[in-house]
Amino acid sequence: GIQVEQSPPDLILQEGANSTLRCNFSDSVNNLQWFHQNPWGQLINLFYIPSGTKQNGRLSATTVATERYSLLYISSSQTTDSGVYFCAVDRGTGNQFYFGTGTSLTVIP
């Protein structure tokens, strides 16, 4: 299967700070999603981004498929951004998503 690694594993930010989360994957993919998991376990889709750049409010993401990485940018962080961020990829068969190891983000007031 595909290896998906995320960095950093843990991140503590002061409210208002910016951050960049990284996802590296070991094989070519044609489906990549970023998720936020809240403390109750709910996974919320942030971006469907197999390539290119997208922005949604304070969040943006960039995937460089040829170099096998994706970045998630969080600007002006808020306490509600706390949780675990996962990237997940699909190699193209459409039959299995491989999740990364996650980045645990804590935003303190």
Add this chain to the structure above:
Amino acid sequence: ETGVTQSPTHLIKTRGQQVTLRCSSQSGHNTVSWYQQALGQGPQFIFQYYREEENGRGNFPPRFSGLQFPNYSSELNVNALELDDSALYLCASRLKMGLAGNTDTQYFGPGTRLTVL
């Protein structure tokens, strides 16, 4: 709100018992996947159903089985429960273009937290 629901929310079972977890997908989504998420880890793929047939499976033993129904609902069944089966079980639905086709955004339910004593 993802449009995907799961029941029950929490469940406590004892070792050796059997359990059935349920999921209701978004209307129109022909594909449902189930994941196991142990504490502190990322979700691990169990299997996927496409148009009511299993078409992908992760590294899980046969005592993990499933069903998908025409009304966009599905089940995960686990027999002979073991202590290590304690985890959050997540289902996700999406629209898949053909048997080996690409897929769009995946939407997750809130999960069922299973505790095996």
